[in-house]
Amino acid sequence: MPTEDAARESQNNELALLGLMQLVSPSLPIGAFAFSQGLESAFELDWVRDETSLAEWLSGVLEDGLTRCELPVLARLYQAIGQGDSETISQWDAWLAATRETAELAAEDSRLGSSLKRLLNSLDLMPSEDSLPPLLPTQAGYVTLFAYTAHTRGVSIRQTLLGFAWAWLENQLAVACKALPLGHTAAQRVIEQLRPALVTAVDQALSLDDDELGPVLPGLALASALHETQYSRLFRS
Numbered sequence: 001m002p003t004e005d006a007a008r009e010s011q012n013n014e015l016a017l018l019g020l021m022q023l024v025s026p027s028l029p030i031g032a033f034a035f036s037q038g039l040e041s042a043f044e045l046d047w048v049r050d051e052t053s054l055a056e057w058l059s060g061v062l063e064d065g066l067t068r069c070e071l072p073v074l075a076r077l078y079q080a081i082g083q084g085d086s087e088t089i090s091q092w093d094a095w096l097a098a099t100r101e102t103a104e105l106a107a108e109d110s111r112l113g114s115s116l117k118r119l120l121n122s123l124d125l126m127p128s129e130d131s132l133p134p135l136l137p138t139q140a141g142y143v144t145l146f147a148y149t150a151h152t153r154g155v156s157i158r159q160t161l162l163g164f165a166w167a168w169l170e171n172q173l174a175v176a177c178k179a180l181p182l183g184h185t186a187a188q189r190v191i192e193q194l195r196p197a198l199v200t201a202v203d204q205a206l207s208l209d210d211d212e213l214g215p216v217l218p219g220l221a222l223a224s225a226l227h228e229t230q231y232s233r234l235f236r237s
Helices: 004-024 039-044 051-066 070-082 086-099 103-122 142-152 157-179 184-205 218-227
Strands: none
Touching (some): 004 142, 004 157, 039 218, 051 070, 051 157, 051 184, 051 218, 070 086, 070 157, 070 184, 086 103, 086 142, 103 142, 142 157, 157 184
């Protein structure tokens, strides 16, 4: 028979897992489905045209983007939230905003952040604004609010990073299924190929020092910039 403490810990772990699943679910009403992060432009430019080139593109964005930017900063934000360190939270939130190289990428982070904040307010999960200074920036971006939600749900840092990476991959594959002649079975093959890479990305992200951070994605930045004037498009970025 498990002890009362063990049973309580097991229940807390299960609730944390369910909270993470809720946060990364495609049905979370924050509008992530409307953004492609430059991928739609890569289709238009014929840089990505099939399952193979899609997997290569996503692998590159994961290795040179998320691993060096969103994931390690997500871990730092999570820790700062746990410590109630509003100054560090604001610094990393601003740092992330400065890495958005195009108007569309900046707008995506801002709009998803605003949508997640509204959702958290409706669920009574946002921190009190009575504290001075407030824990979170007034216009906090999506990554910052993701970190806050995961921390509030009791999700571990590592699981938080894995969940963020998984949500990114699922969204990118949903974009590809809508805009390419790519079937859902092909998308699942890409997931099988990249699942180990997500774990590796989290390992690497957790090992980086501050001076090693920063995305190296000139191709994605160019694709995103060109998307702003793309004649026909399905997505906002």
